[in-house]
Amino acid sequence: MHSLGFSWFKKCLVQKTSKILLTKVSWSLVTMISIINLHLLRHYISISKIMRLVAYQKYAFYIRKFGSTKKIKNLLQNRQELKKGRTVLTSFPYKVTFDPSSLCNLQCKGCHTGIKHPEMIKPQVLKFSDFKIMFDKIKDYVFSVSLYNWGEPLLNKDIFKMIAYATENNVGTTMHSNFNFFNEEMAEKLVRSGLTHLYLSIDGASQDTYSIYRINGDYNKVLKNVELLVRKKKELKKKFPIVTWKFLTFDHNRHELNLAKEKSRLLGVNDFETFEANPVLMDIRDEAKKYSENPRLFDNLSEKCSSLWSSIYVGPDGTLFPCSLAFRKEESFGNLLTSDFKDIWNNKSYINSRKLFTEPINLSNVPIPCSTCKYFLRCKNKGR
Ligand SMILES: C[S@@+](CC[C@H](N)C(=O)[O-])C[C@H]1O[C@@H](n2cnc3c(N)ncnc32)[C@H](O)[C@@H]1O
Numbered sequence: 001m002h003s004l005g006f007s008w009f010k011k012c013l014v015q016k017t018s019k020i021l022l023t024k025v026s027w028s029l030v031t032m033i034s035i036i037n038l039h040l041l042r043h044y045i046s047i048s049k050i051m052r053l054v055a056y057q058k059y060a061f062y063i064r065k066f067g068s069t070k071k072i073k074n075l076l077q078n079r080q081e082l083k084k085g086r087t088v089l090t091s092f093p094y095k096v097t098f099d100p101s102s103l104c105n106l107q108c109k110g111c112h113t114g115i116k117h118p119e120m121i122k123p124q125v126l127k128f129s130d131f132k133i134m135f136d137k138i139k140d141y142v143f144s145v146s147l148y149n150w151g152e153p154l155l156n157k158d159i160f161k162m163i164a165y166a167t168e169n170n171v172g173t174t175m176h177s178n179f180n181f182f183n184e185e186m187a188e189k190l191v192r193s194g195l196t197h198l199y200l201s202i203d204g205a206s207q208d209t210y211s212i213y214r215i216n217g218d219y220n221k222v223l224k225n226v227e228l229l230v231r232k233k234k235e236l237k238k239k240f241p242i243v244t245w246k247f248l249t250f251d252h253n254r255h256e257l258n259l260a261k262e263k264s265r266l267l268g269v270n271d272f273e274t275f276e277a278n279p280v281l282m283d284i285r286d287e288a289k290k291y292s293e294n295p296r297l298f299d300n301l302s303e304k305c306s307s308l309w310s311s312i313y314v315g316p317d318g319t320l321f322p323c324s325l326a327f328r329k330e331e332s333f334g335n336l337l338t339s340d341f342k343d344i345w346n347n348k349s350y351i352n353s354r355k356l357f358t359e360p361i362n363l364s365n366v367p368i369p370c371s372t373c374k375y376f377l378r379c380k381n382k383g384r
């Protein structure tokens, strides 16, 4: 019995040791291969391409959760039309942004809503009845809608009805908020609405640092609101919304990054993300200027502006923009509230802007905002 026990013990020990050794060897191999791959990757794939891969990964979640045969067929067709450089599209955009409010309670210096830019369309909120009309025009093709753009979405009292309507229609929802305006009743409505992902713009770990950019913002109130939301999710036993603390990095707040990350962990938010902020106004023209001053930036730009194929951005009055950074009336390509979507999607503005990337075109035919954008500048530099 004793010798049997010993030999069994020896066998186990040998097996266990070899297992540990094998695991150690395989982990070292995996690490080595990963390091070599990363080096190779750095040669062949730019950082922007890696970022795009990460974004696709995130999008895959929405495809799995809110996909249908019709949506997936449209997505594949859309990618083909982009690849082939079609300028008249049969597919629909699969990324749609509605701006529930172009009003805001803060005055961030890099945001034209915050500085009350004189060329902005009159600040207003999106009516629920108008949202429904526009949402119904695109709902069969989108996996998720973004419910924010150039203002504070929580200032629209109907925001929860909009989210719930999207949820009922099997469409995911994403929202970004400064989270200064929030209370118990709103927390209940928000969690019950089915919002998929909420990004909270909190760029600091103290009132002094936070309010350098978020002018009028109350840091302690924001943290209390985060606490309230996390508690409400627990009370109602809901997994959604996924909550991400989004920290815009500026020179004035980098030193508080780790502290903010720790606070986010203690508060129980799901995720913490950083994003290199635009220190000047977020405007297509300013961005193009940044590229012309530093032409190396063009190396990270993809071949085509995929937004012209994949996405639309809709203001509270139905004004449709081709780009997330556009906001002037003159930069609009149509109105989704008053027009048939297909008539806008293949109108002259869209076709001429897409042609910029697919065939030689008289550059004077390219409408704004595309004619003031970094992609346009790159085409001009290449002599197209
Ligand atoms: C214009 S805001 C509207 C939503 C909401 N009011 C907010 O601030 O989160 C949309 C997104 O732009 C981000 N943002 C604001 N200023 C920025 C800047 N200067 N550079 C880059 N992103 C910025 C916000 O953090 C947010 O994620």
Ligand code: SF4
Pocket (backbone or CB within 6 Å): 104, 105, 106, 107, 108, 111, 112, 113, 114, 115, 150, 151, 152, 178
């Ligand atoms: S909180 Fe958001 S919308 Fe408001 S001014 Fe700041 S960035 Fe702009």
